[in-house]
Every structure is written in C-alpha cells, then in structure tokens.
Amino acid sequence: MYKRQFVNTHDDKEQAARLFDKYNFLALPVVDMENRLVGIITVDDAMDVLQEENTEDIHKMNAVVRSTEKPYLKVGIVETWKSRIMWLLFLMVSATFTSMILNAFEDKLSAMIILTSFIPMLTGTSGNSGGQASAVIIRSLSLKEIDFKDIFKVIWKEIRVGLLCGLTLAAVNFVKVWFVDRTLLGMSDITLKVDLVISLTLVIEIIFAKTVGCVFPILAKKMKLDPAVISSPFITTVMDALSLLIYFWLATAILHI
C-alpha cells in the first residue's frame, strides 16, 4: 500500500491524524494543491485531533451534537440544551410507531394484560443487544478494521452471535419467569405458553437487533454519512417497534388471542 509522506491543505484533519497513528510519524510536511510546502504538523497536533474526534464520536453515539470544544463546565445551559434537544425530539416523535403498534394490538392486550408486564424488558434487551453490535462496528469502521466489502462477513458473524446470546437469555428468562415472576412474585396469570412467547421473542428479537445494529452503521458509511450517528439511541428506537411486532405476532400465533 502507498505510504503517504505528506498531507495536503485540503485533507481531512482526522485522516491526517490517523497517518501519525498508523505509521508513527513525529511530523509531516503540509503541501498545497501545487505540492508547495506550506508548513508542518507534529505528532502532538495529531494526538489532540484524535482525542477530539474520539470525544465527538462518544457524544454522537449517545445522541449529543457537539458544537464546541469547550470543557463541560464552560458550556452554557442553552448551548447544552441545543446539543441534546434535536435528537431527543426526533427519537420521541419516531416512537409514534410503537404507540401505533400497541394501539393496534389493544384488544389483545386487554384480553391478556400480563403481556404488558414484559414489554420494557423485551424492548430494553433488544436495544442493549443492538447497541452492543452498533458500538463495536462503529469503532471498527473508525479504526478501519472493517469496510463495506466485509458487510456479509459481519452480518453472518452477528447472526451467529445473536443466536448464541438469544438462546442463553431465553433459557435464563424461561426459568426466571416461571420460578421468580410466577411463583415467587405471584404473577399468577403467567402460563407456560406465555413464558414461551416471551422467551421466543427474546431469541428472534436479539438476532434482528444484532443484524440491524451492524448493518445500519456500515450502510451509513457507504452513503457518506457518519456511522456514529446510527448508534444505540437510534437502533433502540427501531428495535422497540420491531420487538413489539415480533412479540404480538408470536402471542397471536401461540396464545390464539
């Protein structure tokens, strides 16, 4: 591979900094479009850029739009509000889909209200599972460990990891719901079939969550978007809706409600 020994004034500062990280340079010349020397950048500049980019990624991955490099305590209340409100609004309005799904299945929920008790656990688990996959993939994309060409390898890996995680959680959940929730906590409406619906939902939703969690950031990067934006909060919102659909489909099929 071609090892660049200079950077251009038009290069992205993150890419320039990654050259230092990769080849252990101490300094690099900076040239203009006619390849005339206009200055140098040194390794300490590169280190600052990488730290700043990492901060930005961590903020983006948690739905915060960083508009300043000022330290936390120096940023005003309104500025902090601005950095957080847009994503909160977008994700809140996107949750309309979950309201629609729950409203559509209102009759079934009324007929078997015990199903409601496991909704936050099911949406929470799928969000966590998808968030794990997206975080690992976003970081790997950022470190150039993977690329668009690896998409099928990544999907195949995440499906198998999802199946393993799903089966483990489903097994623990099946026993826990029966002996803790039903026997110990007295949720007497729980039947074996209800327990089965919850546990099967876990297996299927986790496989979906792992797949969605790895595919979305890779596609975002392919479309020249920042993959860090397609992270945990976004995946969680998508998976909330998908998990509810899986849950109600299984409930309809197995419980005949």
Next chain:
Amino acid sequence: MYKRQFVNTHDDKEQAARLFDKYNFLALPVVDMENRLVGIITVDDAMDVLQEENTEDIHKMNAVVRSTEKPYLKVGIVETWKSRIMWLLFLMVSATFTSMILNAFEDKLSAMIILTSFIPMLTGTSGNSGGQASAVIIRSLSLKEIDFKDIFKVIWKEIRVGLLCGLTLAAVNFVKVWFVDRTLLGMSDITLKVDLVISLTLVIEIIFAKTVGCVFPILAKKMKLDPAVISSPFITTVMDALSLLIYFWLATAILHI
C-alpha cells in the same frame, strides 16, 4: 502544578499516555522504584495506548466487555458472545423491577389500556436523556475536565438542562398526541387529561434522567469503579423503572383510576 518529567514502571499506562497528551512530550524516561532508568516510552506508544483506551471506553459504554485487542473480524463467535452476554443477562434480570411495577398497576392499566401505548416512548425518552448526560460526564471525567468536587455544579447544571429539555419535549408531545395520535391516527381513547399525564411524565422523568445520568458515573469514579460501566444501558434500565413509577403516580393522581 507539578509537571512530571518521567514515568514509573508501576504507573498506569493510561495515566502515562495522558502526560504525553497534556504536555506534548515526544518521549519520557521510565524509572523503577529506586528511580533507576530502565527504558523510555515514546509518543507513538502513548498514541496507541490512548486509542486502545478510547476503544475500551466505547465498548464499556455499550455494555461490551473487551477481553482482547484483536480486530473485530479476528475475534471468534464464542469470544464475542462472552464479551456481550454477561451485561445482557444482568440488565435483563434487572428489568424484573419493571415487570413488578407493571404487574402492580395491572388493574389501572386494564381500566385505561390507552396508557400502555405510550410506555415505550416514555421509557425510550428517559433512557435517551439519561444516556446523553452519562456519556458527556463519562468523557469529561476521562479527560479530567471535571472531578468529584464539581458534583453539585454538575447536578445543578443537569437539572436546568433537564427542565429545558423536558419542557420542550412535553410541549411538542402535548400537541403531537392530540393532533397526530388522537385525531390523525384515531386513538380515540386519548383525553386531554391522558395527554397531560404523558406530557407531565416527560418533564419529571427527564429531570430525573439527567440527574441520575450525571450522578452515577461521578459516584462510580469516587468509589474507584470505572465510570464508563455506569453508562447508557445501565441508566436506561434504572430509568425504565423510575419512569413507570412517575407515569403511574401521575395517572393515579390526575385520572383517578
């Protein structure tokens, strides 16, 4: 402040690397416990350490326990499963609290099933709000921008940001629920009082979420735990339960169910 011009063989590698970041050293001598020179570390080592620590933080913040520095595609299925399953299990079992709360309010939910439709939106929004605060605070702790002594300044700031975010989201939600969910999507069970309960829940839960999101990582650091572990997935699980309690308290008080 005392500017150290050497590192000790017993120093933490991250702390040593942060010296390079802070003072722009190119190399530092390494001494043993008797201050005898045993070697040097250079800026490119420090850069690798910082990148590795950032990767570890991003993984931890998304409930992934990184046990290897191997790139994503080189890590086996079972090893990947191991890095993800413990947190998923812990968070799933912790969600038992949400099941207990929903089960306790079963009668009220049966009486007013429309309340169910907004549960994922409410828990999602509180999780996102808390996750934003914890991510920003964890990063600021890691960059030494804030410390335990700032805890009250941080809480006071997050309460005000939470109030601003809560009021904005509640206002948008109030109008959206009335005109989109009720009128456009035909959820005819929605009354003005139901809309009020949902919107008020948003204001209160977001203030709580911002407070929990900033306090937990600071306390974790004070107790010598890694703050990155007390992040989004953990905060989300705590906020799921807290949001449901706020929701049902308000529903009981305002709707007299």
